[in-house]
Amino acid sequence: MRKLILALFSLLFLVTLALPATYAAPATIGLFLDGKKLKSTVAPRLINQTTMVPIRVIAEGLGANVIWNKKSQITTLSGDKTTITLPINGAYAILNGKTMPLKQPAIVINGVTLLPIRFVAENLGLIVKWDASAYAVSLWRTNSGVSGSDPAADPSVPILPPDQYPALQSIQLENNLLTIATDGSFSPSVSTLTNPDRLVVDLPGVTFKGAISEPAENTMGKVSNLSQSNPYISGIRYMMKDSESSAIQVVADLKQKVTFQIENTGAPSKLVIRINSATANPVSKSAIYIYQSHNRESWIPELPGVTNPDLAFNATTNVSMLGARLAGILQAMGAEVYHTSYDYASIYGSQFSYGKSYVYSGKTITNQLALHPQIKYMFDLHRDTSPRIETTANIRGTNYAKLYFVIGLENPNWKQNAAFATKLQALVTAKYPGLSRGIYYKDKSVGNGWYNQNYSPNSALIEVGGTANTLAESNRTMDILAQAINQIRLSGQ
Numbered sequence: 001m002r003k004l005i006l007a008l009f010s011l012l013f014l015v016t017l018a019l020p021a022t023y024a025a026p027a028t029i030g031l032f033l034d035g036k037k038l039k040s041t042v043a044p045r046l047i048n049q050t051t052m053v054p055i056r057v058i059a060e061g062l063g064a065n066v067i068w069n070k071k072s073q074i075t076t077l078s079g080d081k082t083t084i085t086l087p088i089n090g091a092y093a094i095l096n097g098k099t100m101p102l103k104q105p106a107i108v109i110n111g112v113t114l115l116p117i118r119f120v121a122e123n124l125g126l127i128v129k130w131d132a133s134a135y136a137v138s139l140w141r142t143n144s145g146v147s148g149s150d151p152a153a154d155p156s157v158p159i160l161p162p163d164q165y166p167a168l169q170s171i172q173l174e175n176n177l178l179t180i181a182t183d184g185s186f187s188p189s190v191s192t193l194t195n196p197d198r199l200v201v202d203l204p205g206v207t208f209k210g211a212i213s214e215p216a217e218n219t220m221g222k223v224s225n226l227s228q229s230n231p232y233i234s235g236i237r238y239m240m241k242d243s244e245s246s247a248i249q250v251v252a253d254l255k256q257k258v259t260f261q262i263e264n265t266g267a268p269s270k271l272v273i274r275i276n277s278a279t280a281n282p283v284s285k286s287a288i289y290i291y292q293s294h295n296r297e298s299w300i301p302e303l304p305g306v307t308n309p310d311l312a313f314n315a316t317t318n319v320s321m322l323g324a325r326l327a328g329i330l331q332a333m334g335a336e337v338y339h340t341s342y343d344y345a346s347i348y349g350s351q352f353s354y355g356k357s358y359v360y361s362g363k364t365i366t367n368q369l370a371l372h373p374q375i376k377y378m379f380d381l382h383r384d385t386s387p388r389i390e391t392t393a394n395i396r397g398t399n400y401a402k403l404y405f406v407i408g409l410e411n412p413n414w415k416q417n418a419a420f421a422t423k424l425q426a427l428v429t430a431k432y433p434g435l436s437r438g439i440y441y442k443d444k445s446v447g448n449g450w451y452n453q454n455y456s457p458n459s460a461l462i463e464v465g466g467t468a469n470t471l472a473e474s475n476r477t478m479d480i481l482a483q484a485i486n487q488i489r490l491s492g493q
Contacts, residue, residue, distance in 0.1 A: 028043035028044075028045075029043055029044040029045060029046075029051070029136060029137060030043075030044075030136030030137070031043070031044050031053060031054070031057070031058075031136065031137050031139075032136060032137070032138040032139065032445075033058060033061045033062075033139045033140075036061075037445070038054075038057045038058065038061060039057070040054040040056075040057040040112060041110060041111075041112060042054055042109045042110050042112040042114065044114075044117070044137050045114070046310070047104055047107070047114075048104050049307075049308040049310075049311065050103055050104035050116050050117075050308070051116070051117040051137060051310060052104065052107065052114035052115060052116060052117070053114060053115060053117050053120055053137060054112045054113065054114055055075065055077060055086075055106075055113050055114065055115045055120065056112060056113060058120060058124070058126075058139065059077050059079075059124075062079065062124065063079070064077055064078060064079035064082075064124075065077070065078050065079070066113075068111075068113065073087065073088040073089070073108075074086065074087050074088065075088065075106065075108075075113045079124075082095070082096060082123065082124065082125075083095075083096055083097075084096075084123065086106040086113065086115065087106070088105075088106055088107065088108050088113070089105045089106070089107060090102070090105055090106070091105055093106065093115075093119065093123075095123055100119070100123070102115075102116060102119060103116050103118065103119070104116045117137060118387075120139070126139045126140060127139070127140045127386060127387075127390065164184075165184075165205050165206060165207045165209075165246050166182040166183050166184030166185065166186050166205070166206055166207070166210075166269065167182060167183050167184075167206070167207050167208070167209040167210030167211075168180070168181075168182055168203065168206055168207070168208060168210050168211075168212045168238075168248055169181045169182055169183055169210045169211045169212065170211060170212070171212070171223050171236055171238065171250060173223070173226055173227075173230060173233055173236065173252075175230070176231075176232060176274055176275045176276065177263075177272060177273070177274055177275070178199070178233070178236075178252060178272070178273040178275060179270065179271065179272050179273075180201060180203070180250060180270070180271045180273075181269060181270045181271075182203075182206055182210065182269050182270075183210055183269065184269055185268035185269060186203055186204075186205060186206050186268070186269065186271075187204065187205070187409075187412065188201055188202060188203050188204075188271050188412045189201070189202045189204075189412055189413060189415075190202075190260065190262060190271075190273060190412055190413060192254075192258070192260070194257075196253065196254075197253075197254035197256070197257055197258075198251050198252065198253055198254060199233075199251070199252040199254060199258065199260060199273070199275070200249065200250070200251055200252075201249070201250040201251075201252075201271070201273070202241065202247060202248075202249050203247065203248040203249070203250065204246075204247045205246055205247070206246065206247070206248045207246050207248075208240065208248065212238070214240055215238070215239060215240075219239070220237040220238060220239040220251075221237065221238045221239065222235065222236070222237055222238075223235070223236040223237075223238070230255075231255065231256070231277070232254060232255060232256065232258055232275045232277070233252045233253065233254060233255065233275070234253045234254070234255050235252075235253045236250065236251070236252045236253070237250070237251045237253070238250045238251070256277060256278070257277075257278040258275050258276060258277060258278055259275075259276050259277075259278050260273050260274065260275050260276070261273070261274040261276070261454070261455070262274075262411065262412055262413060262454045263454070264362070264410075264411075264450045264452075264454055268410070268444070271412065284374060285373075285374050285375065285376035286335075286336065286374065286376055286489055286492070287335075287336040287337070287338065287372055287374040287375045287376060287377075288327075288330055288335055288336065288337045288338070288375070288376070288377045288378075288379070288485065288489065289337075289338045289339075289340075289365070289368055289372070289375045289377070289378045289379070290323045290326055290327050290337065290338070290339045290340075290378075290379050290381065291323065291339070291340050291341075291342075291361055291364060291365070291368075291378075291379075291380055291381075292318075292319045292320050292322075292323055292341060292361075292380065292381050292382070293357045293358050293360070293361040293380050293382070293451075293452070293461075294319070294354075294357055294382055295318055295319065295320050295341060295342065295343055295344060296313040296314060296315060296318050296343070296345065297312070297313060297318055297319045297382055297383045298312045298313055298314040298317050298318045298319070298383070298467075299312060299317075299383065299465070299466075299467055299468070299469055299470060299471060299474070300312050300467050300468055301468070301469070301470045301471075302314075302317050302470065302471050303317065309385050309466075309467040309468070310385075312383075312385075312467040315343060315345070315346070317471075319381050319382060319383055319464070320341035321471065321475075322381050322383075322464055322474055322475070322478050323339050323341055323381050324339060324341065325475050325478040325479075326339075326379070326381070326478045326481060326482055326485075327339035329478065329479055329482035330482050330485060330486060333482065333486045335485075335486060335489055336374065338368060338372055338375065340364055340368065342360075342364060344357065344360045344361075347360075348360070358448045358450065358451060358452055361380065361452060362452050362455075365378065365452055365455050366455075369455065375456075376456065376458055376489075377456070377458045377459075377485065377488070377489065378452075378455065378456050378458065378459040378460070379459075379460055379461075379462060379485070380451065380452065380459075380460070380461045380462070381462055381464060382406075382461065382462065382463045382464065383401075383463060383464055383465055383466060383467065383469070383474070384404055384463040384464075384465065384466040384467075385466055385467055386466050387466070387468065388466060388468035388469065390402075390437070390466070391404075391437075391465045391466030391468065391469055392465065392466075392468075392469060392473065393432075393434045393435050395432050395433070395434060395435065398476065399473050399476075400432070400435055400473055400476050400477045400480070401464050401465025401466070401469040401470075401473045401474040401476075401477045402434075402435060402436065402437045402464075402465060402477070403425070403428060403435055403436045403437065403462055403463070403464060403477060403481065404436070404437040404438065404440060404462070404463040404464075405421040405424070405425060405436070405438070405439045405440065405460060405461070405462055405463075406439075406440050406442055406451060406461040406462070406463060407421060407439060407440070407441050407442070407451075407453070407461075408442055408443075408447075408448065408449045408450045408451040408453050408461075409441055409442065409443040409449060410443055410444055410448075410449030410450045411449075411450050411451075411453050411454045412454075413454070413457065414441075414453065416457035417453045417457060417459055417460065418439065418441075419457075420457060420458050420459070420460060421439050421460050422439065423488065423493065424460060424481075424484055424485070424488065425438075425439065427483075427484035427487055427488070428480060428481065428484045431480070431483075432480055435477065435480065462481070464477055464478070465477065
């Protein structure tokens, strides 16, 4: 009994070590293959600082066969080109007849065989990512044909059968908040038009089979009971824009020119638009804001004694150093730059939750925009967790940490952020081919899905290298990124 208690205490201690300070971990680690959540009776877990994953559920997801010989205590995985033999509790695996050492022996828990995640990734042709915000392991096939270690499917609205379209339930205006709600998830787009001034909201794949009835053909419905004293909107109309695809359009007639901000409500069935007056003499916007939502992300080579990528976090040696480097170079180039390096774990103390990192940085963004309304460009710097071979580029004999641009698909206007990232990436790769891993499109199934990109169309979340890169390699990349950002700033784009 004493040994069992000590073993349980050791496991608890290791799981605690694997997390940033004061992070309250979920009960289990999630597991995804190509963005689809895998279900297993035994969840992934940390054992001796190694993340172990259930091999059967992964193999079946790949179409491979798994055989368990209870008598010999050997598991065999076979696919088209790969056969892996796993002696349980052995220090090695046999890959196509060749012995391969294992950092942590394969084990069986409740009849489920677990393997070290790095072994799975390297020998099953998969890319592995640790998503700290979702507390999950994501596995991706490398033959998807999409650039980067996290292949992205076409980031379009999923095609639903008409009988599953969400229905429009309400359109409400209260002071400077316009709220549109349906009874299911939808992906709106928002824009403004002039002559006359209008705010236009398109709702693809939304029907009139809810609380709001469809207006007669060739007519527009009107929202009643609007306050005539509202300073921004005089009326709101709606119509079926496209009956074949069931696309509804909502038009708000404006009393004055406005700017708008899409709010992240966390509810995919609700759109909230904050409307503000566009001043007669608008602030000239060209300033740059740099921040780090996951400010403690660090690198193994810079942390003595750390070998596990999941432990590469540090309160002082972290990505905020990259933010300082980028800010310093841009300031030397004549740009107006604001950089914050808040340590949210220290600020929030016992109330800190790693899963709320983008909530914390969102508050920082709103504060900075209030203090410096001239901010136009925003950059959230991170580092990735993929293997070094995926995060490093050798260009003309020098190693650089690769850039990886992340776009959140939950933001209704994500296409503007994607266009900005594409432009930035093109400027970088024109002089340094291979420095970018591509653009990764993420929705709420594999993370936050917003990444605070709703605050500006010129906002980018950029992962710089990975846990195996060095600070020097990452700083070299910052110098190149600064040139591209400055080029965009000077062009006024």
